[in-house]
Amino acid sequence: MTSPSDLLAARFQAVAAATEQRLIEALADAPLEGERTRPSHLMAAMRHGSLDGGKRLRPLLVVESAALFGVPLARAITAAAALECVHCYSLIHDDLPAMDNDLLRRGRPTVHVAFGEETAILAGDGLLTLAFDLLAGEDAHPDAQVRIALVRLLARASGIGGMVGGQMLDLAAEGRFSGGTPQALSEADIRTLQAMKTGALLRAGVEMGALLGGADAEARAALAAYGTALGVAFQIADDILDIEGDAAALGKSVGKDAQAGKATLVSALGMERARALLADLVAEAGGALAPFGAQGAVLAEVARFVATRQN
Amino acid sequence: MTSPSDLLAARFQAVAAATEQRLIEALADAPLEGERTRPSHLMAAMRHGSLDGGKRLRPLLVVESAALFGVPLARAITAAAALECVHCYSLIHDDLPAMDNDLLRRGRPTVHVAFGEETAILAGDGLLTLAFDLLAGEDAHPDAQVRIALVRLLARASGIGGMVGGQMLDLAAEGRFSGGTPQALSEADIRTLQAMKTGALLRAGVEMGALLGGADAEARAALAAYGTALGVAFQIADDILDIEGDAAALGKSVGKDAQAGKATLVSALGMERARALLADLVAEAGGALAPFGAQGAVLAEVARFVATRQN
Numbered sequence: 001m002t003s004p005s006d007l008l009a010a011r012f013q014a015v016a017a018a019t020e021q022r023l024i025e026a027l028a029d030a031p032l033e034g035e036r037t038r039p040s041h042l043m044a045a046m047r048h049g050s051l052d053g054g055k056r057l058r059p060l061l062v063v064e065s066a067a068l069f070g071v072p073l074a075r076a077i078t079a080a081a082a083l084e085c086v087h088c089y090s091l092i093h094d095d096l097p098a099m100d101n102d103l104l105r106r107g108r109p110t111v112h113v114a115f116g117e118e119t120a121i122l123a124g125d126g127l128l129t130l131a132f133d134l135l136a137g138e139d140a141h142p143d144a145q146v147r148i149a150l151v152r153l154l155a156r157a158s159g160i161g162g163m164v165g166g167q168m169l170d171l172a173a174e175g176r177f178s179g180g181t182p183q184a185l186s187e188a189d190i191r192t193l194q195a196m197k198t199g200a201l202l203r204a205g206v207e208m209g210a211l212l213g214g215a216d217a218e219a220r221a222a223l224a225a226y227g228t229a230l231g232v233a234f235q236i237a238d239d240i241l242d243i244e245g246d247a248a249a250l251g252k253s254v255g256k257d258a259q260a261g262k263a264t265l266v267s268a269l270g271m272e273r274a275r276a277l278l279a280d281l282v283a284e285a286g287g288a289l290a291p292f293g294a295q296g297a298v299l300a301e302v303a304r305f306v307a308t309r310q311n
Numbered sequence: 312m313t314s315p316s317d318l319l320a321a322r323f324q325a326v327a328a329a330t331e332q333r334l335i336e337a338l339a340d341a342p343l344e345g346e347r348t349r350p351s352h353l354m355a356a357m358r359h360g361s362l363d364g365g366k367r368l369r370p371l372l373v374v375e376s377a378a379l380f381g382v383p384l385a386r387a388i389t390a391a392a393a394l395e396c397v398h399c400y401s402l403i404h405d406d407l408p409a410m411d412n413d414l415l416r417r418g419r420p421t422v423h424v425a426f427g428e429e430t431a432i433l434a435g436d437g438l439l440t441l442a443f444d445l446l447a448g449e450d451a452h453p454d455a456q457v458r459i460a461l462v463r464l465l466a467r468a469s470g471i472g473g474m475v476g477g478q479m480l481d482l483a484a485e486g487r488f489s490g491g492t493p494q495a496l497s498e499a500d501i502r503t504l505q506a507m508k509t510g511a512l513l514r515a516g517v518e519m520g521a522l523l524g525g526a527d528a529e530a531r532a533a534l535a536a537y538g539t540a541l542g543v544a545f546q547i548a549d550d551i552l553d554i555e556g557d558a559a560a561l562g563k564s565v566g567k568d569a570q571a572g573k574a575t576l577v578s579a580l581g582m583e584r585a586r587a588l589l590a591d592l593v594a595e596a597g598g599a600l601a602p603f604g605a606q607g608a609v610l611a612e613v614a615r616f617v618a619t620r621q622n
Binding site for chain 1 (some may be wrong): 436470
């Protein structure tokens with residue numbers, strides 16, 4: 001019998017390959033209807049910032065959530081690729097000199113290092129725009145009602161009151177904008193910031209899967225609860241990795257949070273309580289999947305994976 | 312009898328007021344469904360970069376094109392505001408130090424000067440995302456098919472093969488990215504660059520109006536032809552203003568193109584031929600409106616206005 005973690009590894013591999021393929025298609029050089037030309041320097045920067053990258057966790061969440069309702073991978077992959085475009089654009093912009101000024105990402109030079117700052121800004125803008133272009137196509141879903149619901153969901157999760165707002169709160173907490181001074185954040189403040197900065201897109205992944213699958217309100221709420229718990233777990237695991245992780249395995253520098261005096265749930269709760277909370281969140285995420293019975297096994301394993309990953 | 316230019320002035324005023332109102336609503340502090348909080352520093356920056364600004368030419372194009380099919384202003388204003396969000400985000404990002412490094416816009420400090428560079432990047436990202444959020448709502452259009460068509464149209468016009476790509480070509484032409492050297496552009500290159508950088512959004516305005524109005528293929532093609540001619544006319548007028556315009560009236564510095572050695576149709580054709588082309592384009596734009604008879608008068612006047620504006 002295949003173990004849950006072997007099964008998940010196979011799913012990660014299948015989704016990553018399909019996501020890569022869909023992004024390669026979307027980032028082809030040939031202009032589409034309504035486009036004039038696709039400048040090669042821009043396309044190269046967009047590919048650098050989105051291809052051959054990461055575990056494709058967000059696409060996996062879309063695909064596996066949609067699979068709960070019988071939607072095959074091929075029918076979920078365009079929406080999954082759209083979500084990944086948003087994730088990749090956010091990394092490109094967050095890495096900019098005016099933001100986190102990161103030089104390495106996944107062991108490679110960041111987009112602004114490799115292509116110039118102005119190109120990195122445009123590559124991020126292009127990927128964000130492309131995400132909505134992808135959702136507007138019939139291969140995202142045959143029903144326009146579902147496609148427009150995906151647009152609304154992704155816009156809310158990634159915009160002012162979601163990811164972009166979360167990055168703003170993060171910069172504010174570090175006292176990073178004009179005249180700002182570092183702020184002491186309460187545990188509630190940290191949770192809000194993280195729910196927006198990283199949680200919103202993870203949760204959007206499962207909610208997009210629910211939309212693709214035509215989930216009823218109950219199933220959608222169950223997946224949203226799972227996604228919320230997963231988001232918090234992901235961030236705690238990330239914060240622990242920043243303290244205990246191995247820079248080589250991570251492909252990025254560690255110890256940055258402590259250096260920046262950054263407030264995390266680990267710094268607020270202490271390592272021991274943070275680990276206990278992480279375990280609780282994995283259980284909570286698994287519990288939220290109860291309505292799906294045995295079919296929820298892959299997503300439950302995703303929560304365990306997220307909590308224990310080493311990179 | 313009201314003269315065409317008085318009529319147009321009244322239309323500009325009505326559309327600008329309605330656009331302002333719709334943007335104020337969209338940029339309210341209260342989070343919407345699916346959002347958590349809206350950080351005040353970010354909201355202030357987004358308002359600075361989008362409210363009380365400009366002539367609202369793009370919203371006017373949406374509203375007046377939709378009006379050809381009997382769509383009232385109130386039913387067109389959400390899509391118009393979405394288009395304006397994209398325009399405003401592009402100004403914020405283009406003004407950044409890594410791009411054009413502009414300090415003044417409409418006589419006020421640019422967003423990065425007033426709020427910091429990191430906030431300006433996020434404010435632009437937020438406005439772009441908000442544009443698609445606006446198009447996803449039922450107040451943009453009651454029919455999901457139309458809303459998703461608006462998303463597709465706006466994404467193509469503003470993305471890789473449209474506005475973002477045009478800005479990339481513009482930076483490349485100036486030799487502004489790593490290792491680049493200024494390029495000598497042919498007239499055809501200049502036309503492509505400008506059609507993407509500024510033409511695409513202007514044309515999108517009339518095409519969005521056509522979608523809102525349920526235009527048939529013929530009417531949509533007529534408006535697209537109008538929009539294409541208008542876009543070229545707009546840019547030539549802009550290039551002439553950069554040479555002959557008054558900085559105070561424009562609210563921005565002039566002579567920047569010549570200083571940057573920038574290739575424009577005016578530099579390629581010479582002032583006299585550029586003026587003749589401008590007159591031809593106004594006639595061409597007016598001619599494209601023939602199928603709409605007397606109803607096309609406002610849009611024809613827009614073309615004259617664009618060609619002769621002093622700011």
